[in-house]
Amino acid sequence: MTDWTSLRKDFPILHQQVHGKPLVYFDNAATSQKPRSVIDALVHYYERDNANVHRGIHELSNRATNAFEAARTRSAKFINAKSADEIIFTRGTTEGINLVAATWGAKNLKAGDVILLTELEHHSNLVPWQMLAQKTGAKITYIPVTGDDGVLDLSKLDSLLTPQVKMFSMVHISNSMGVVNPVEELCARARKLGIVTLVDGAQSAGHLPVDVQAIGCDFFAFSGHKICGPTGIGVLWGRQEILETMPPYQGGGEMILSVGYHKTEFKHAPHRFEAGTPDISGPIGLHAAMDYLDAIGRANIWQHDQELANYAAEKLSALKNIRIFGPKKNRAGLVSFLLKDVHAHDVVTLANQGGVALRGGHHCTQPLMHKLGVESTARASFYFYNTKAEVDVFIEVIKEIQKFFAA
Amino acid sequence: MTDWTSLRKDFPILHQQVHGKPLVYFDNAATSQKPRSVIDALVHYYERDNANVHRGIHELSNRATNAFEAARTRSAKFINAKSADEIIFTRGTTEGINLVAATWGAKNLKAGDVILLTELEHHSNLVPWQMLAQKTGAKITYIPVTGDDGVLDLSKLDSLLTPQVKMFSMVHISNSMGVVNPVEELCARARKLGIVTLVDGAQSAGHLPVDVQAIGCDFFAFSGHKICGPTGIGVLWGRQEILETMPPYQGGGEMILSVGYHKTEFKHAPHRFEAGTPDISGPIGLHAAMDYLDAIGRANIWQHDQELANYAAEKLSALKNIRIFGPKKNRAGLVSFLLKDVHAHDVVTLANQGGVALRGGHHCTQPLMHKLGVESTARASFYFYNTKAEVDVFIEVIKEIQKFFAA
Amino acid sequence: MFDDINDLYQQVILDHCKHPRNFHEMPQCSCSAQGFNPLCGDNLKLFLTLDGDVIKDASFTGSGCCISKASASLLTDNVKGKTKAEAEKTFEQVRDMITTGTVNGDVGKLAVFAGVYKYPARVKCAILAWHALIGALRGEAAPVSTENEQT
Amino acid sequence: MFDDINDLYQQVILDHCKHPRNFHEMPQCSCSAQGFNPLCGDNLKLFLTLDGDVIKDASFTGSGCCISKASASLLTDNVKGKTKAEAEKTFEQVRDMITTGTVNGDVGKLAVFAGVYKYPARVKCAILAWHALIGALRGEAAPVSTENEQT
Numbered sequence A, B: 001m002t003d004w005t006s007l008r009k010d011f012p013i014l015h016q017q018v019h020g021k022p023l024v025y026f027d028n029a030a031t032s033q034k035p036r037s038v039i040d041a042l043v044h045y046y047e048r049d050n051a052n053v054h055r056g057i058h059e060l061s062n063r064a065t066n067a068f069e070a071a072r073t074r075s076a077k078f079i080n081a082k083s084a085d086e087i088i089f090t091r092g093t094t095e096g097i098n099l100v101a102a103t104w105g106a107k108n109l110k111a112g113d114v115i116l117l118t119e120l121e122h123h124s125n126l127v128p129w130q131m132l133a134q135k136t137g138a139k140i141t142y143i144p145v146t147g148d149d150g151v152l153d154l155s156k157l158d159s160l161l162t163p164q165v166k167m168f169s170m171v172h173i174s175n176s177m178g179v180v181n182p183v184e185e186l187c188a189r190a191r192k193l194g195i196v197t198l199v200d201g202a203q204s205a206g207h208l209p210v211d212v213q214a215i216g217c218d219f220f221a222f223s224g225h226k227i228c229g230p231t232g233i234g235v236l237w238g239r240q241e242i243l244e245t246m247p248p249y250q251g252g253g254e255m256i257l258s259v260g261y262h263k264t265e266f267k268h269a270p271h272r273f274e275a276g277t278p279d280i281s282g283p284i285g286l287h288a289a290m291d292y293l294d295a296i297g298r299a300n301i302w303q304h305d306q307e308l309a310n311y312a313a314e315k316l317s318a319l320k321n322i323r324i325f326g327p328k329k330n331r332a333g334l335v336s337f338l339l340k341d342v343h344a345h346d347v348v349t350l351a352n353q354g355g356v357a358l359r360g361g362h363h364c365t366q367p368l369m370h371k372l373g374v375e376s377t378a379r380a381s382f383y384f385y386n387t388k389a390e391v392d393v394f395i396e397v398i399k400e401i402q403k404f405f406a407a
Numbered sequence C, D: 001m002f003d004d005i006n007d008l009y010q011q012v013i014l015d016h017c018k019h020p021r022n023f024h025e026m027p028q029c030s031c032s033a034q035g036f037n038p039l040c041g042d043n044l045k046l047f048l049t050l051d052g053d054v055i056k057d058a059s060f061t062g063s064g065c066c067i068s069k070a071s072a073s074l075l076t077d078n079v080k081g082k083t084k085a086e087a088e089k090t091f092e093q094v095r096d097m098i099t100t101g102t103v104n105g106d107v108g109k110l111a112v113f114a115g116v117y118k119y120p121a122r123v124k125c126a127i128l129a130w131h132a133l134i135g136a137l138r139g140e141a142a143p144v145s146t147e148n149e150q151t
């Protein structure tokens, strides 16, 4: 049995007070906190091994290169990629999706083609495709959600999977609804029609076991900062056969085989897609984060996440004048909600006064909010270092907020 | 008087041995080392303030946002930008130049237009333009270098500044030759003809005082990791009037005003150009680095850099069978050289055995190498924490290498 | 439970947010403008009826939080009877107060917003209606956004 | 001064790099291939004269470091008289040795490269000529690059 409470000792940031109350950090879908081992990995790198990678021959450069490439191998293992050559380091999920849109997309999409998305998508899985559609004349279609539960209406899928669809990009776990999409099934349906698939794993990668080969997608993108890693680093995984057909993204050092004033040859994946000096401490910190998560076990983490979310959803449902979003079954580790006549941002400001860090707003899913007829929601999102006792504090705080605005 | 030797105490990494010899780190043009204050800033952020920025209302998010935006203001001051809104955070110099090529370039360049570069350019200031030229049909022309001294032949400038030139992008300090280009003069010449200018400040920003308004360029790009900051963060400065005309780069969260399923509006600069969760600890570490550098004073640092480089060049010149690159006057803080009949990589491998970290290769200036008739050079590059005593060790090591291969 | 929250949610603010004054459309207005807060996605529309240079009537509609609603409500009360120039001056006082906490001159009831500067994420809320006011007075067609408000 | 450097620059290697054997073009060769090391930009060309399945003669040209030159020099000596299959087998032995330090079977003089694995940045140098050999034997037209060599 995992001793969840004792894991909290590994997170220095959790042990502080906000407005005189113990911090209850429930904004994990926005970003996660970092264990000591990740912070130490960064410090160790900068205190012992820092150097530029790849082209160096001296000792520090060897160490930095080894650590950097070991992080690539570790990332491949983290999502069960076939080879480390399929791992491209990015700034985060957003850059990963942009990279695919700008390289694979620009090469393969033309006027009349269709990009299929879902109504659940985060702006990061909407805007790059909108920009690509604008450039190429491709069209975007959406799988609709059924309502406040945020579940996709898959009865529409047959009619949406037309021969014009070239790319099907979908979120794995919705950051505003907590819905888990059946990505294996969706990718299998797409694959039968030769449609390329991308899974936005921003909310899933660090929360449940991920096997990209089992999912059967072509691309999978996630962010380090949401899975206990440093800010500014993420991973784009792509199937090797597809990566090899893609033109480069950014140009510069490290991604070339040879450069002339008028002719240049590019490296293969993954280096073709990593121009310039990369973030080096980022992957090294991410490596430590992946080790940390897998020592706990992501299946374990997923169970804990879900328990907290179900518990919170249940307690909230017992309150009056509240609207709760998200699925009845298989809820991921977060709950979005709205108090009647109290704006989400007022909820968050007051919760903060009670030491509880929530997020309010459209959660970068503005079109979904509009579809559900709201501007914003308040959201509590959990991770393995959160506890039931914290959920109890949160519920008390919400009750107080209701009182405050009712009075 | 600055006590340069005592500054070394601030750099934990410098106090180690390599192959039983004290580390002499002369690979500063590739990347710099980090003072304790920068490492501490990262640790402090992750231990106390880590949260996602901009959309958060809770305490940690406020602190993170404040620290992140304070770094933007600090960066503006570092290069004397008019406003913090002109500061775009990037992964580094390479991404900054790619951003300009992909946004300003894609919008403004067409077949027949000319991009003017110099033969000194780093791959990061070559390849993005080559890719843009390929896409748009624009042409690239080069200001030639005169020879091993790496100085530009400005007598050719008049004939190169044709009405077709739309962009003139130039390196401030050459990373392989140590030449300082007269960027004020070059930008003034370009401005008279309405040509947009970009200065690659990767090697200059942390080594001498930089004032983008005095330089008179339109864009200025640099990397944090080369100026005592963390890896993975850099700055692109752009003149506000130009930034306002540019289409977005990557799409996603944070860079939008409002998103619909079919219509989206973008923010103004700088946020328009920063999609997704940014690297947050990066700018915070960079802020500490800028404070550290300016406490020493960049004019001071420049003088120290030059003294070491001149001293090293002079000592090397006294050796036989050596070819030295770079200018006779006003050499920046580095020396490239070649020993007769000894490959640069053999020099670097042996130097490493003597504790001295050099770089060998084309230094991402492959076309320049070919022009000079070499494949590679060995390079010693200095920073303020290096000492004359270290140069003496380096010279001894080079002599031993000559002996080793002569025997 | 919420110890020091009263410098933000003062009684007057709570009152105006629960019972906003002048909360209606104004079909025959002289001018109107929309304010948009990209941080939350909230929209607010401000209507003015002018008599020459003088604001005779003001009202607003739209969605928003307690702070933005109370701010719009108090604004509409405040500017009635003011000249355009006086209203612009009040805008500047209010903006300085909301962003720095310092009140220059007498702002009357609007002083209840002096605590907002301690809540940087809420500064845009308090200023939203005022941006819409300026947009209306200056006849700006596009929605005015708080995007570049320094917080 | 360079204490443990001799496991890399063994006497045999220094000798072959200073006096490379078979260092010339071979205009009437049966096949040839170019090897390219993107890490340093060095190029090396390998020439083979075959008699049926047997390598009768081998030579090389090009620029490179001490390690790559010595490796090419020793390679050309080594493969003379071998069948194609034998040469391929030697390639595999050499690659394993250079990347891991473990020598499987007898590689003769080539054993001097057993220390290279300790210098990851130089593995590509030692293997460059061998990649060119394989390129020539398999009739590859494009230059063979060490880009994806695991180091």
Ligand SMILES: Cc1ncc(COP(=O)(O)O)c(C=O)c1O
Residues within 6 Å of the ligand: A253, A276, A277, A278, B029, B030, B091, B092, B093, B094, B095, B122, B124, B125, B171, B173, B174, B175, B200, B202, B203, B223, B364
């Ligand atoms: C002159 C010059 N330009 C551009 C770059 C690219 O910088 P980065 O790799 O940090 O993007 C470098 C770094 O090597 C450089 O020296």
Ligand SMILES: Cc1ncc(COP(=O)(O)O)c(C=O)c1O
Residues within 6 Å of the ligand: A029, A030, A091, A092, A093, A094, A095, A122, A124, A125, A171, A173, A174, A175, A200, A202, A203, A223, A364, B253, B276, B277, B278
């Ligand atoms: C579902 C989803 N997709 C994409 C993203 C974007 O990730 P990042 O901002 O790290 O690029 C997020 C993060 O908020 C997310 O929750």
Ligand code: FES
Residues within 6 Å of the ligand: A343, A345, C037, C040, C041, C042, C064, C065, C066, C067, C068, C124, C125, C126, C128
């Ligand atoms: S939260 Fe939208 S205006 Fe206050």
Ligand code: FES
Residues within 6 Å of the ligand: B343, B345, D037, D040, D041, D042, D064, D065, D066, D067, D068, D124, D125, D126, D128
């Ligand atoms: S350094 Fe080029 S082959 Fe060894």
